[in-house]
Amino acid sequence: xxxxxxxxxxxxxxxxxxxxxxxxxxxxxxxxxxxxxxxxxxxxxxxxxxxxxxxxxxxxxxxxxxxxxxxxxxxxxxxxxxxxxxxxxxxxxxxxxxxxxxxxxxxxxxxxxxxxxxxxxxxxxxxxxxxxxxxxxxxxxxxxxxxxxxxxxxxxxxxxxxxxxxxxxxxxxxxxxxxxxxxxxxx
Amino acid sequence: xxxxxxxxxxxxxxxxxxxxxxxxxxxxxxxxxxxxxxxxxxxxxxxxxxxxxxxxxxxxxxxxxxxxxxxxxxxxxxxxxxxxxxxxxxxxxxxxxxxxxxxxxxxxxxxxxxxxxxxxxxxxxxxxxxxxxxxxxxxxxxxxxxxxxxxxxxxxxxxxxxxxxxxxxxxxxxxxxxxxx
Numbered sequence: 009x010x011x012x013x014x015x016x017x018x019x020x021x022x023x024x025x026x027x028x029x030x031x032x033x034x035x036x037x038x039x040x041x042x043x044x045x046x047x048x049x050x051x052x053x054x055x056x057x058x059x060x061x062x063x064x065x066x067x068x069x070x071x072x073x074x075x076x077x078x079x080x081x082x083x084x085x086x087x088x089x090x091x092x093x094x095x096x097x098x099x100x101x102x103x104x105x106x107x108x109x110x111x112x113x114x115x116x117x118x119x120x121x122x123x124x125x126x127x128x129x130x131x132x133x134x135x136x137x138x139x140x141x142x143x144x145x146x147x148x149x150x151x152x153x154x155x156x157x158x159x160x161x162x163x164x165x166x167x168x169x170x171x172x173x174x175x176x177x178x179x180x181x182x183x184x185x186x187x188x189x190x191x192x193x194x195x
Numbered sequence: 196x197x198x199x200x201x202x203x204x205x206x207x208x209x210x211x212x213x214x215x216x217x218x219x220x221x222x223x224x225x226x227x228x229x230x231x232x233x234x235x236x237x238x239x240x241x242x243x244x245x246x247x248x249x250x251x252x253x254x255x256x257x258x259x260x261x262x263x264x265x266x267x268x269x270x271x272x273x274x275x276x277x278x279x280x281x282x283x284x285x286x287x288x289x290x291x292x293x294x295x296x297x298x299x300x301x302x303x304x305x306x307x308x309x310x311x312x313x314x315x316x317x318x319x320x321x322x323x324x325x326x327x328x329x330x331x332x333x334x335x336x337x338x339x340x341x342x343x344x345x346x347x348x349x350x351x352x353x354x355x356x357x358x359x360x361x362x363x364x365x366x367x368x369x370x371x372x373x374x375x376x
Contacts (some may be wrong), residue, residue, distance in 0.1 A: 036255060106261060106262060107261065107264075107265040111351075113269070113270070140269065140270070140271040140346070141266060141271070143265065143268075143269035143271075144269075144270070145270045145274075145276075146270065146271075149337040176259070182341065186276070186277075
């Protein structure tokens, strides 16, 4: 079972990317959390480049990675009380063509961290809203890390690792719940 | 002197849906000011010895916007992947003249709750093709949150995009084939 992890922050020392890396290490056995590292290559959305079957190569790669994954885990910072443009832009590409998004019906969870005192809760909420519009099965399970520069200064504590493992486990549970009825109908 | 005897029993036997002349739909207050309607294109209904049943396929939801058709099928709304069908089955039917009440259970998004479908009952008549024909115009109002259909969006001026109450409607033409059909 594979969970594709997207970080809404591109910088190399990103707290959100760190959360995803720890989630990958802490994930339950049999659950591979794979960090997608090419979000920076996604061009700005332009409907004139959004050609059926011929979207930009970086977009096709992201969509293929999402299609191959069983679930999606997004970690996002919060810019001006909302979703970072890089992440929103990628999700806008992923939403196209209409009704054919690779995240449609796919379990998805959103975690967040910020150096502020609210931990990016608004960005996480809006990311959930966007994922819902794409048709994802959005989980309530989350992790919120305020004052991330302090909390993560000496690595992640056990409580946080447990929270991240729980989110990965919740996604895995939803994947199983999704797959089993399909298998039952096919048999 | 004449007397009028009110009918109190629905006709027995098997009555099947005439889908061309029927409809299953819903209506919800939108943007706080007007009523928005949708339908299901793929559905079935029957009245068999006084038991009314119906199903509708979520994937066949019809509104005038492909984006919304797609969104209505996602977990935000009906969740067609896990709950592809809506269902009603009556437990009891009352008929008082042309006033029809079907008490039963409605299943939406995997949640089953008791409801009463209220409306009118007409027929049977013999139609132009020799079929026996009934007409039922029924409705009930449900709170969509009771069924986990809870998507909403805040409006800039306050309030929410979608009301909690949803009117569910069923306009059913039911027939028994005639000998020549």
